[in-house]
Amino acid sequence: MxxxxxxxxxxxxIRKSSQVMSRSINAQAEFWIKMGMLAELNPTLSFNELIRQQLLKENVSLAGLVNE
Incomplete structure (x- = not known):
């Protein structure tokens, strides 16, 4: 660290966003850093596609939550 x-x-x-998103300040900063890194590595994917990709990577079931 x-x-x-x-x-x-x-x-x-970051502080204001962390309150809205119910995250700690550090967790909010880490989220923004990670999403920025993913956006640079995958410039053709939208924010929603990046989130979906990360949920699937963690084996989060999206059944019934998204329109395929």
């Missing part, structure tokens, strides 16, 4: 320096403005945006 390391320390990542970010601007005060970005920290405030």
């Amino acid at each position: 390391g320390i990542v320096k970010i601007s005060d403005d970005l920290h405030e945006e």
